[in-house]
Amino acid sequence: MIQTKSLYKHYGQTAVVNDVSLQLPTGRLIAFIGSNGAGKSTLISLISRTLAKDEGQIMIDQQELEQWKSQKLATRLSILKQQNALSLRLTVRELTGFGRYPYSRGRLTPQDEVKIDQALAYLNLEALQDRYLDELSGGQRQMAYIAMLLAQDTDYVFLDEPLNNLDMKHSVQIMQVLRRMVSDLRKTVMVVIHDINFVSAYSDYMIALKDGQVVCQGETAEVITPRRLKAIFDLDIEVHEINGHPICVYYN
Amino acid sequence: MKKKLILILLLFVLGCISVSLGVKAFSWAGLLSGQPADRSVFWLSRLPRLISILITGAGLSISGLILQTITGNKFVSPAVAGTMDWCRLGILLAIILAGSQQTWLKLLLAFVVSLAGTLLFLTLLRQLSYQGTYMVPLIGLMLGLVVSSVTSLIAYRFDVAQNLQSWLQGSFSLIIEGRYELLYLGLPCLLLAYLYAARFTVAGMGEATAVNLGLNYKAATLAGLTLTALMTSAILVTVGSIAFVGLIIPNLVSIWHGDHIRHTMFETAALGSIFLLSCDLISRTLIYPHEIPISVTAGIIGAGVFLALILRRRRRVHGKRQTP
Numbered sequence: 001m002i003q004t005k006s007l008y009k010h011y012g013q014t015a016v017v018n019d020v021s022l023q024l025p026t027g028r029l030i031a032f033i034g035s036n037g038a039g040k041s042t043l044i045s046l047i048s049r050t051l052a053k054d055e056g057q058i059m060i061d062q063q064e065l066e067q068w069k070s071q072k073l074a075t076r077l078s079i080l081k082q083q084n085a086l087s088l089r090l091t092v093r094e095l096t097g098f099g100r101y102p103y104s105r106g107r108l109t110p111q112d113e114v115k116i117d118q119a120l121a122y123l124n125l126e127a128l129q130d131r132y133l134d135e136l137s138g139g140q141r142q143m144a145y146i147a148m149l150l151a152q153d154t155d156y157v158f159l160d161e162p163l164n165n166l167d168m169k170h171s172v173q174i175m176q177v178l179r180r181m182v183s184d185l186r187k188t189v190m191v192v193i194h195d196i197n198f199v200s201a202y203s204d205y206m207i208a209l210k211d212g213q214v215v216c217q218g219e220t221a222e223v224i225t226p227r228r229l230k231a232i233f234d235l236d237i238e239v240h241e242i243n244g245h246p247i248c249v250y251y252n
Numbered sequence: 253m254k255k256k257l258i259l260i261l262l263l264f265v266l267g268c269i270s271v272s273l274g275v276k277a278f279s280w281a282g283l284l285s286g287q288p289a290d291r292s293v294f295w296l297s298r299l300p301r302l303i304s305i306l307i308t309g310a311g312l313s314i315s316g317l318i319l320q321t322i323t324g325n326k327f328v329s330p331a332v333a334g335t336m337d338w339c340r341l342g343i344l345l346a347i348i349l350a351g352s353q354q355t356w357l358k359l360l361l362a363f364v365v366s367l368a369g370t371l372l373f374l375t376l377l378r379q380l381s382y383q384g385t386y387m388v389p390l391i392g393l394m395l396g397l398v399v400s401s402v403t404s405l406i407a408y409r410f411d412v413a414q415n416l417q418s419w420l421q422g423s424f425s426l427i428i429e430g431r432y433e434l435l436y437l438g439l440p441c442l443l444l445a446y447l448y449a450a451r452f453t454v455a456g457m458g459e460a461t462a463v464n465l466g467l468n469y470k471a472a473t474l475a476g477l478t479l480t481a482l483m484t485s486a487i488l489v490t491v492g493s494i495a496f497v498g499l500i501i502p503n504l505v506s507i508w509h510g511d512h513i514r515h516t517m518f519e520t521a522a523l524g525s526i527f528l529l530s531c532d533l534i535s536r537t538l539i540y541p542h543e544i545p546i547s548v549t550a551g552i553i554g555a556g557v558f559l560a561l562i563l564r565r566r567r568r569v570h571g572k573r574q575t576p
Contacts, residue, residue, distance in 0.1 A: 050460045074466030081460045087324035088456050088511035098454060102466040106450020106514060132510060152465070 001026055002047060002156060002188075007056035009042055009212075016042045018212035020056075026155075029182045030190045031203035031220070035233060039212040040192045041082075044158045048079035060156070074102035079158040080149050083141075086133060092144045093129040096120055099151030112151075119150040123177060139170030146177060157181065159191040163198065171195075175202045196237075196248045200224050208232045221246065259522040263306075266529045270305070271298040273533065275541045296429045304432045305424060305532050306525045308491050311438040311483040313524025314445050314517065316498025317505075318476045319370075321456040321513055323377065326506070327389040329498035330484045334396030338362075338369030339481075339488040340416065341403045348410050355489060359434060362485035369399065370477050422492035422547040424532060437486045441479050442521060449514035452476050456511070494547050496554025497524055503561050527553075 002024040009017040017039045024030060032040040045051035047058055049065055058065040060077060068076075078099075090098075096119050100112040108116075120126050123143050133141055142162065149157060159178070163171045179202050181187045193199050199206060199220065206223040208216040216228055223229075224246045229237040238249040271294065272278065278298065282290030316329040323333075330336050342365030346358040373392055380387065407413040445452075451472040454462050462469040487494075501524045509516045531550040536543045 048464065050463050069466075070463065070468065071466035074464065079460070079464050081464075086457060087326075088321070088453065089506055090453075090510055090512055094510065094512045094515075098457070098465060101450065101454055106454070 001059075001061060003057075003059040004047065005057040005059070007043070007046060007058065008054045009039075009046055009051070010054050015212050017046060017053075020209075020212070020214055022207065022214060022217075024188065024190065024207075025205055026188045027182065027186055028188060028204040029178060029202060030188070030205045030207060031199040032190065032192045032207050032209065033194075033196065033199060033232065034209035034215075038209040040209050041160050042212075043209065044079065044160060044190065044192060045081075048077060048158050049073065050079060050081065071102055074152070074154075076154050077156040077158070078149050078152045078154040079160070080145055080162060081160045082164055083145060089132050089134060091130050091132055092125055092136070092147070093120065095133060095144050096125075096129075096147040096151050099148040099153075102152065115151050115153060119147045122150055122180075123147045139166050139173075142166060142170065142174065146174060150181070155187055157187055157189045159189070161192050161194065163193060163195065171198065178202065196224075196229070196250075197245075200247065201245050224248065256518060256522075259519065259526065262526055263522060263529070266526060266533065267302055267306075270302050270529060270533060273536055274298060297427075300429050300432050301424050301427045301532075302529075304427050304435050304491060305528050307435045307438040308487050308494070309497060309525035309528030310442060310521035311435075311487055311524075312494065312497040313501035313520050313527075314442055315480040315483050317502040317513055317517070317520050318445060318452055318480050319498070320502050321452045321511065322473055322476045323374070323388060324456050324458070325385065325388040326503055327385065327499070328392060329496075329502075330480060331493065331495045331498060332389045332396075333370055333373050333392040334399060335366045335370045335481060335484050336488060336493045337396040337399040337403070338366035339485050340493075341365050341369075341399055341406075342485070343489060344403050344407055344412065344416055347412050347415055348406070352412075352415055355434060358489045359437075359485055362489055363482055366485055367478060367481035369395075370481055371474075374473070374477070421545045422494035422550075423545040424491060425543055425545075427491070432490055434486050434490050438483050441483045441486075444475075445479050446514075446517050448472070448475055448479070449517050453511065453513050492547065494528070494550050496550055496558060497528060500554055500557045500561065501527060504557070507564075 004020055004022045007017055007020040008015060020043060032044065034040050042051065046053045049070070060068065060073070093116065096116050097108055097112070099119065100108060100115060104112050120129050123146060125143060125147055128136065128140060133144060136144065146162070162174055166174070175198055178189050178191060182189050203220050206217060206220050207214060208223065210232060215232055216223055224239055226237055226239055229235070229248065235250055239246045240249060241247070272280070276293050278290055278293045283294050312330065319328045319330065319333055320326055339362040342362035343358045345365070346354060346361040350357050373395055376391060376395070377388060404413065407416045451467060454465055454467045455469055455472040455476070459469050502520055505516050505520045505523060509519060528546070528550065531553060532546050535546050535549045538544060
C-alpha cells in the first residue's frame, strides 16, 4: 500500500505539489488526471523517488520511502518516465533484460532469462527482440520499455504519460497490456494520462489534481460526470454513454 | 565467439610482427634457443614495447567507451572531455614540485587533477539546459583548451616547457624495461571496468531510469570517471597522449555490437590494441630505420576513420528521412 501525508514540492515560489495526502488502493488501474502543470508527473516522481520531496511523508508498504534501500525498492516499485531518445544502442531483448538489474545486477541468471522471455511474449515482441531500438517506430519502442518494466516485475508500477506521441493502435495495445497487468498479474498500475476517454475506458480509479492539490478522487464512473470534470479542467464536457462506457465530448 | 577468436588471432599475428621488427638484429630461433643477444633484445625492448602498446590501446578505448556511455554522447573521449589536458597540468605540477624523475608523484597528481577536471566537465554539462550532440564535445574541447593554455603559461614561467613537450606527443620509441611498468596499473582498471560494465550501461540510460533500477547513479558515475582518469594518467605519464583511439574504437564496436557494454568490452579493448599495434607498425616501417611518433600516425589514420564515421552517420539520418 502506498500512502502520502502532507506532501509538498516547490519550484521557486510555486508549490507544484501542495499538501497532498493520499492513500492509493491496491490491485487497481489508477489514472492521474489534470491539466498541464497540475502536478501529476511531479507527484509520481516524488513517490517513485526519482525526485526529492520538500516536505511530508511517503509510505510504501508501511515503511517510509527514505528507509528503503534503493535496490530493494526497485523490486517493489517501478516507474516509466517520458523517454527522451535513448542515446545507447540496445536491442529490445537487452533493454528488457535491464529490468532484471535490481535482482541480478547485470549478471542474468536462467531465471532472469525466463522472466525476459515472458515479458517479451506478453507484449508480442518476440519477433523484434534482436532489433536495435533506434531501428523501431516510436510505438514499438514504447512497447519495449514496457517489456522492461514488466521484467522488473514489481507490485507497484507507475507510468508517466505512456501514450504520448503514440498512434491509436499502439495506445490501445498499451492500455490493454496495463489492464491485463492488473487483472492477470495482480499489480497496482498508476498512470498519468491526458486522454480522458482512455481513462474512462480502461481505469478503475481516478485521482484528479489541480494546482498541486487533489481536487477529486474515486471510482472512474463516479468521477466522470460533467459537473466534476468542469471543476477539474475548467471546461464544459458532455458525457455520453457508449457501449457501457461514459465517453466525454469536449470538441466545441 | 568466432569474432573473438579472430580478434585474438589478429592480435597474436600483429604482436609477433611487432616483436620481429626493429633495427637491432633479432630472430625467434635465437630467442627460443637461448641466444643472449636475442634474449636481451626481446626482454629489454621488444616485449615491453608490445605490452605497452596492448595496454595503451585497450586502456584508451575502454576509457573512451566508459566516458561515452556515462555522458550518453558518442563524440566524447579522454582527449575530447579534457581529461588528457588536465593530466598534463597534473604532470606539470609534479615536475615543478619534485623534478621530472618522480614518476609516482606525476601519476598521482595527473590522476587527482584529471579526475577533478573530468568531474568539473560533467558538472558543467548538468548545469546546461541545452545538451545537443555537438554541444557536449565542444564544451569539453573548450575547457581542455583553457586548461592547456594555463599549463603552457605555468610551464613557461617555471622554465619547464621543454620538459612538458614530451607529453604532448605520444611515442613508444623510448619504452624499454624499467620505463613502462606503471602501465600495468591499467590491467586491474580494465578488470574493474569489466565488472562495473552493467552499471555504466544502466547509468547511461539516464538518471531516472538508473534510479528506477536501484542503481546508485552518483557512485557508478564516480567509479567510471575514476577508472578513466587512472588509466589515462598512467598512459600519459608513460607514453604521452594519443588522440582518436578512445573516440573511434568504441564507435566502431557500437555499430556492430550495440552499447550493452558488458557484451562489447572485450571487442573494444582488443580492437583498440589492434588499431594501435597497426599504427605502431606503420610508424616504424614508413621511414625505416627511423620512426614517426605514434601520435602522428594514429592521429592521421584516426581522423580518417572519424570522418568516415560522421559521413556514415549523416547518410543514415538522411536515408531515414527519405523513407516514408
